[in-house]
Amino acid sequence: MTMLAVEGVSVAFGGVRALDQVSFEVAAGQVCGVIGPNGAGKTTLFDVVSGLRRPSAGRVSVAGRDLTGVSPVKRARAGLRRTFQRTQVFGRLTVADNVLAALDWHGGGGGLAADLVGWPGRRRHEGERRERVTEVLRLCGLDGLRDAYAAALPVGQRRLVELARALADWPALLLLDEPTSGLDAGQTAHLGEVVRSLDTTVLLVEHDMGFVMDTCDRIVVLDLGKVIATGTPAEISENPVVRAAYLG
Incomplete structure (x- = not known):
């Protein structure tokens, strides 16, 4: 194909x-x-x-x-996902949240009401996404930096964060x-x-x-x-x- x-x-x-x-x-x-x-x-x-x-x-x-x-x-x-010559990360977010951002467009289901009542489906979706984040961070060798802020990383590690974010949504x-x-x-x-x-x-x-x-x-x-x-x-x-x- x-x-x-x-x-x-x-x-x-x-x-x-x-x-x-x-x-x-x-x-x-x-x-x-x-x-x-x-x-x-x-x-x-x-x-x-x-x-x-x-x-x-x-x-x-x-x-x-x-x-x-x-x-x-x-x-x-x-x-289709892309990385760039000049790294483009969210400097004020942690490494994990940078990667999680790639999955947010899917939404959590149930809208505002689900947020207010803690709908189980919403919690399940969030758990699945965080599992995916952990998976791609490990794949890219970033699991030890998940709580570091992206702005504090050297360019090589920022490039790997960008790669992990591109991979997060399959x-x-x-x-x-x-x-x-x-x-x-x-x-x-x-x-x-x-x-x-x-x-x-x-x-x-x-x-x-x-x-x-x-x-x-x-x-x-x-x-x-x-x-x-x-x-x-x-x-x-x-x-x-x-x-x-x-x-x-």
Whole structure:
């Protein structure tokens, strides 16, 4: 099953084409990396897939559903989650509450009356959510920091908080933008283990080629807004066009 289909996507800024007829697919359960030199269009592509930017041509489909004109919020509720190059955490909330925030949109059921009377269903939902928070904190190596305030954490740990929040609501498609930025070698290795263990589809942009080659099933290479190669890590590492444009 194809989880993500990008078909003929173009984005122009004035006379500059940031993306030019970009097309590729990501199969369900696959980890796909997007690489390329600075200015290749990687972040613009992520903005199009997540709905922050509408393409001037082409379309984006997730699980067979055309989401090209759908808002970022509706894409998120359809199962698409994203992290960013610059970490975006709620600094005044604890690590646990940062992750819990990703589940609040579901509501607790019963409305205000349920809050006032302590409806059992509401308490059950809250317990289930907190169990999920504990699960993803443990997965991301953050269980010892659940009560720490996010603002007090170094950038590497804030990035892991953002990852945990993205995972909390069982995403069907997870977009990771420079996920190893700010991580030390141990955290990067652990992140690779986490990504490979996920039962979801992952699209990631990353400059750490060791991480990309070790973690991804397939790789898409962009240069000057165009796809110049797709393939397995082994195929990409031996591709002369890619080596000339980026790896060489």
